[in-house]
Amino acid sequence: MSSAALEEYLSGVDPAAAPVVRALDEAVRAAHPGFDVAIKYRILTYALDADWRHWVCAVQATGKGVCLRFLYGVLLADPLGVLRAGTSVLETWDMGLGDTVDAEAVGGYVREAVAKYAEYRADAPAIEAAAKAAGPSRRRPRRRPPAG
Secondary structure (H helix, E strand, C coil): CCCHHHHHHHCCCCHHHHHHHHHHHHHHHHHCCCCEEEEECCEEEEECCCCHHHCCEEEEECCCEEEEEECCHHHCCCCCCCEEECCCCCEEEEEECCCCCCHHHHHHHHHHHHHHHHHHHHHHHHHHHHHHHHHHHHCCCCCCCCCC
16 A cells, blocks of 8 residues: 555655665554554654654654654563664664565554553653653663564
8 A cells, every 4th residue: 555645755765765665654554554644754654643743653764774763662562672762762673775574573563552652642741751761771782683
């Protein structure tokens, strides 16, 4: 399934990133077909009920690869150990330009993020403060998922 937002986003990224961006978009939408999708903050962003302030996840092509970002990733279990800590609550799953997207694994993370949406919305300031207070200690060691 394609969308105007996806096509618009792809028109501005390195063509080498397009297959990973498309695969991530497909996996994200399969995990939660009810997402609103738009380009916000110059990234392909997925939100519930057009709540762009508390978006759930986003796909971003960079010079080195493609990132799947979770706004409140600090709340996710990260069973594969793939999330990299970012600013306060944001966490990112980095993928190389030639990587194969594990749609089942991505879907699990997306479904968990959707399930944590109400928790984050209800207590975002406290969650953000706790994540900032934890600082570097909240950083998890990263593992690459098994090739598949």
